[in-house]
Amino acid sequence: MIIQQSYIDRIKNKDELAFEYVYELTKKSVYSVIFAVTKNHLTTEDIMQEVYMKALKSLHQYKDNTNFLNWILQIAYRHVIDFYRKSSKEVNLDVNDYSHILSSKEVGPDEQDKFNRMVDILDEDERLVEFLRVIEDMKHRDIARVIDKPLGTVLWIYQKAMKKLKEVGGYDE
Numbered sequence: 737m738i739i740q741q742s743y744i745d746r747i748k749n750k751d752e753l754a755f756e757y758v759y760e761l762t763k764k765s766v767y768s769v770i771f772a773v774t775k776n777h778l779t780t781e782d783i784m785q786e787v788y789m790k791a792l793k794s795l796h797q798y799k800d801n802t803n804f805l806n807w808i809l810q811i812a813y814r815h816v817i818d819f820y821r822k823s824s825k826e827v828n829l830d831v832n833d834y835s836h837i838l839s840s841k842e843v844g845p846d847e848q849d850k851f852n853r854m855v856d857i858l859d860e861d862e863r864l865v866e867f868l869r870v871i872e873d874m875k876h877r878d879i880a881r882v883i884d885k886p887l888g889t890v891l892w893i894y895q896k897a898m899k900k901l902k903e904v905g906g907y908d909e
Contacts, residue, residue, distance in 0.1 A: 739804040748795055759788065762805055765872045766812045769882065772864035773816045783819055787812045809882040813864075854901055862897035869894055 739758055746754035766787060771780045791808050798807055855863060864883060868874045874882075880890040 741801050744795070744798065744800070744804060747792070755792075758804070762808055765805060765809060765868070765874075768867040768872055769809050769812045769864065770816045772867045773813075773820055773860060779819075783816055784812075787815050790815060803878070806878055806881050809868075810884070813883050854904065857900050857904060858897050861893050862900070865890055865893045866897045866901075 739761060743754045743758050747758060763784070766784055767780060770783050770787070771777070774780050774783065787808070791811050794811070798804065858866060861883075865879055868879045868882065869876065876890050876894065877887055880887040883890070885893075
């Protein structure tokens with residue numbers, strides 16, 4: 737997804753419509769990155785608001801004509817990791833929270849149950865890489881930039897997750 741520089745320039749000039757447009761284009765991806773770590777809908781939405789506020793405050797640091805989505809996903813990932821590290825309590829998983837990620841698709845109860853079971857077998861890194869690759873259709877090199885890991889590590893995490901999913905019959909490339 738390419739966001740035109742003109743929208744970023746308009747946001748810098750306090751254009752709310754431009755912000756709303758960019759938000760609509762990026763919110764699903766930002767949500768997925770945060771949710772992959774928190775596994776909680778309410779926490780994800782709170783952090784999401786903080787991420788967009790932080791992005792607006794640091795918009796002057798964005799390099800013009802680069803990939804804005806990758807830039808904001810990096811902010812989201814770093815912010816949620818900071819939150820996770822600061823949080824001393826363990827976040828409980830509510831399987832109903834996953835419905836937000838699948839909300840754009842017609843998913844029946846059987847598919848929802850299968851999705852929940854598949855997500856539960858993945859660790860945090862695997863879940864994040866899978867969400868970005870499969871649900872958001874991001875390229876591995878872009879995922880590597882977002883989560884600040886080498887491309888080889890991202891590929892290894894992806895392959896490990898795919899192997900787990902195939903073993904339970906959950907995904908076939």
